[in-house]
Amino acid sequence: MSSTFSGLEKSGIDPIINLMIACGKDQHPKKIDLSVGVYKNEECDPNYVFPCVKAAKEALLKNDPGHYYTQLEGIPEYLACAQKTIFGKECPNATSVQAIAGSGALHMACTLLKSVGFQDFYIGAPTWSNYRGIIEHIGGSYLEYPYYNYKTRNVDMESIKQTIKNVKIKSVFVLQTACHNPTACDLSHEQWKEVFDLILSKGHFLVFDNAYQGLSSGNVDEDAWPIREAYLRKMEFIACQTYSKNLGLYSERVGCIHVCTWDLKEKENVESKLIAICRNEVSFPPAFGSRVVALVATDPELKKIWAKDVLNAAARLKDMRKKAVDWFTKLKTPGDWTHIMSLSGLFWFSGLSKLQTQKLIEEHHIYILSNGRINVAGLNNANVEYFCRCVDRVVRDYPVA
The missing domain is CATH 3.40.640.10 (Type I PLP-dependent aspartate aminotransferase-like (Major domain))
Structure with a gap:
């Protein structure tokens, strides 16, 4: 007896989700996750909670409105x-x-x-x-x-x-x-x-x-x-x-x-x-x-904290961009990397090839999308040098024709 669903084709999973899964399984100590578009703090904590949100949650729990x-x-x-x-x-x-x-x-x-x-x-x-x-x-x-x-x-x-x-x-x-x-x-x-x-x-x-x-x-x-x-x-x-x-x-x-x-x-x-x-x-x-x-x-006080949280987040992203440019300049990495500073927000569309992104994952445990998109929030003062050195390596080893 055939199933009602025998003709159903398996749906593909978004490549970003597959990358998330692969990154989650990777236990390498120098692993860097630059894939999913979420903001992370200096510790690159994916579970980071904005201070204003933490304060609001605590206030709600003290005055629980229920679940109706x-x-x-x-x-x-x-x-x-x-x-x-x-x-x-x-x-x-x-x-x-x-x-x-x-x-x-x-x-x-x-x-x-x-x-x-x-x-x-x-x-x-x-x-x-x-x-x-x-x-x-x-x-x-x-x-x-x-x-x-x-x-x-x-x-x-x-x-x-x-x-x-x-x-x-x-x-x-x-x-x-x-x-x-x-x-x-x-x-x-x-x-x-x-x-x-x-x-x-x-x-x-x-x-x-x-x-x-x-x-x-x-x-x-x-x-x-x-x-x-x-x-x-x-x-x-x-x-x-x-x-x-x-x-x-x-x-x-x-x-x-x-x-x-x-x-x-x-x-x-x-x-x-x-x-x-x-x-x-x-x-x-x-x-x-x-x-x-x-x-x-x-809440006037929480709103002020939120404004500061957002400002600090944007400033951190800008700082990571500058540090990346500084390292590429120091390493004399082939190509022009100055465009990074003209961008804003979470992302950097790096221009790295599909092969180069693949090698970053396989050889260096750095997870970015195959189209070269990088979540800058995944960088911090502890890993930005390693990241730039690895990019420098794959750009030299696997040049774009």
């Missing part, structure tokens, strides 16, 4: 502070609903847009691997265009503009606001303005993926500039938000979707649709992480 159902759209105080984090204030034209972190917010955004007739979703490459799965899961068409210029090691603005100009109307463009994954190359304010003008003139729709707010500049307000500028222009757009990175709440899955509309009736319809999506997918959103965020964002 919240509201379908999320805890009101959390939604209010999520809006303030994104927009700088509460926004009456934004419909905000709690989501299961950034992935959940993006899935809700794509589901909503598909329901009103959007089919084509444009993503700049290279990019985060999960976009494709999310878009194809809701029946959308996943389409790529060049976001990054490999020769200049910067944003390919001409490609972005030509794509927006030439694709059919009513297309969706998903753009990351800050700390671009994987390239670490963000649009400047002037480039954002060009994008906004083109999006409006061509009748497209913009989705912001706001995953690393604060970790680029060290200031959550500065990193939210593109979203706030779009709001000032009275654009219709969606902003997808997560506190996984800038508060280290990875496993709590604390996110939010914000849909900006400028018509009261449309806003009511959008809210009802988002709540229906939430009800169908997760019913009531989880509460603990969102309560932590709400406490951090509303």
Whole structure:
């Protein structure tokens, strides 16, 4: 008797997950994990808890709110502070609903847009691997265009503009606001303005993926500039938000979707649709992480600590970039490594070849993605010299043809 599932094909695992598993099994004393995009402190502790989060958790435990159902759209105080984090204030034209972190917010955004007739979703490459799965899961068409210029090691603005100009109307463009994954190359304010003008003139729709707010500049307000500028222009757009990175709440899955509309009736319809999506997918959103965020964002003292935490994180990342450049310069490593300092946030798109990344893993126990993306937060004062010497070695031993 054959199984009901006999025709089911095995799904592939995201390469990042496989790398996580392999790294976890490696017991080499000099192992360095530069794979997964999480912030780590100077000790490179993956379980590092931001001081503001630690204080908020302790406060919550002293005044335990229990575990009863919240509201379908999320805890009101959390939604209010999520809006303030994104927009700088509460926004009456934004419909905000709690989501299961950034992935959940993006899935809700794509589901909503598909329901009103959007089919084509444009993503700049290279990019985060999960976009494709999310878009194809809701029946959308996943389409790529060049976001990054490999020769200049910067944003390919001409490609972005030509794509927006030439694709059919009513297309969706998903753009990351800050700390671009994987390239670490963000649009400047002037480039954002060009994008906004083109999006409006061509009748497209913009989705912001706001995953690393604060970790680029060290200031959550500065990193939210593109979203706030779009709001000032009275654009219709969606902003997808997560506190996984800038508060280290990875496993709590604390996110939010914000849909900006400028018509009261449309806003009511959008809210009802988002709540229906939430009800169908997760019913009531989880509460603990969102309560932590709400406490951090509303308590004046904790908010000050958070601002300092984010500033310190960004400063540490910048310091590790400088130390890496200094070591490559000292070692006279072949190639130009000065571009590292022009980047910001967690990542460095190194330009290392697939073979070189493979050799770093096999010969030196340094785990990075095959596309050359490096999580700078995995470096510290104790391992940066070893890392740079190993990169120097593989660049010399396995040169790119």
